[in-house]
Amino acid sequence: MVTGDNLLTAIAVARDCELVPTKCPVMKVSVSGSPPQINFTPETPQAGQTDAVVPLQDQTIERTPSLENGFSSNNWRLAVTGTNWQLLRDNFKEEVPYIVQRGAIFARMSPDQKAQLIEELQKIDYQVIMCGDGANDCAALKLANVGVSLSESEASVAAPFTASCGDISCIPILLRQGRAALITSFGTFKYMALYSLIQYVSVLILYTFDSNLGDMEFLWIDLGITTTVAIFMSNNDAWPILVKKRPPGSLLNPTILMSLILQVIVVIALQAFVTVDTISKSWYVPLDVNVTSENEDIVGMVNTAIFSVSAFQYLILSFVFSQGPPYRTRIWKNLPFLFCLVFLTVLTAVICVSPSLEITRAFELAIYNEDWGENNIVSESEAVPFYYRVSLMFLVVIHFVIAYAIEEIISTSKWVHRLLNVLRRKKLPKSKFKRLELEIQTRNSWITSSTI
Secondary structure, X not given: OEOOOOHHHHHHHHHHOOOOOOOOOEEEEEEEOOOOEEEEEEOOOOOOOOOEEEOOOOOOOOOOOOHHHOOEOOEOEEEEEHHHHHHHHHHOOOOHHHHHHHEEEEEOOOHHHHHHHHHHHHHOOOOOEEEEOOHHHHHHHHHOOEEEEOOOOOHHHHOOEEOOOOOOXXXXXXXXXXXXXXXXXXXXXXXXXXXXXXXXXXXXHHHHOOOOOOHHHHHHHHHHHHHHHHHHOOOOOEOOOOXXXXXXXXXXXXXXXXXXXXXXXXXXXXXXXXXXXXXOOOOOOOOOOOOOOOOOOOOOHHHHHHHHHHHHHHHHHHHHOOOOOOOEOOHHHOHXXXXXXXXXXXXXXXXXXXXXHHHHHHHOOOOOOHHHHHHOOOOHHHOOOHHHHHHHHHHHHHHHHHHXXXXXXXXXXXXXXHHHHHHOOOOXXXXXXXXXXXXHHHOOOOOOOOOO
């Protein structure tokens, strides 16, 4: 709480709104004397108890509240006035991060001091949301990572967000929507990255056999599947519950990179297996590249097998990258996307397993049907058998199970994060405020235990 009101009023309001729990001790911080000293005064001193004057020796950090006076080293908060805040910044810069970490109430603060507090919070790696309703909050609203004006007065000009409700109940909504947008961006990025890699692997394999995907196959993958899916996969709404766990904050987050790497490995492994399996069959007939034709001859067994598998990989990854809870609603809440997936999956299955003559010609597939007679584009000996096309659909299902399991395990399992911490040799938290809190709790290292 950062306010221009009296300190005692601010403490009372903070307890009423449970910003400070009822049984949580609050100490008032002040600076006095020459040379300056930091004073810690319990909010409600007991009989015979005096203010605590803690001398700073060489500005070392070796101070904690005394347990015998009712203060636990892990259960206390600080209250600071604007005047003392300025004295702390002028005389005890090394102590300010600790004050900020355990500070809960800042009273009699000027507009500039509010902005200074936000700067100090950001220096210890906090992401700051500032809510204000007046002109004296404009500087802090601009400086905060997220500024929310609680009225349509002067503060609304400085803040990127304005709440019509006039209270901070909008903040959980803003956090839920922001997290959902962030996860949607990451999911879309991962999908587009894998889309390019899937197509690259397919083309690279086919080039090995002097073949390539046909024009209609490229059109179906790029326009029919990828573009359609990318439009609808971002329509999930935010999850209605704000959870404690934060989403990844960067594309270079180890969990995102691990997800991408594992999915790429699975994609390459499946296409490579299908290629090796196809050419090892007794009925396999290599593509005759010596046949003269005005156009490139791509109608081959490997082409048909690779297209039949890769087309489903785009659909599978669009599903597994559309992460639901705890940040977005479940996929079946996004009806346009769900309908799109079902429709494209059924249509792709028809194209790859049992297409009509027109589809076979358009997609240049090595498929033979006796009912087509002389209209077949390949002979029966040069076509991929029906049973093998069906068996490829079982491989598609296996890929779906593996891809979904990878995303679930990486996003929910704690051992994955522990393993990543071990690999990165992470011993302390990355965020500075977590290290400060750990230092306060484990080392009892801030306010001396002998002076209160």
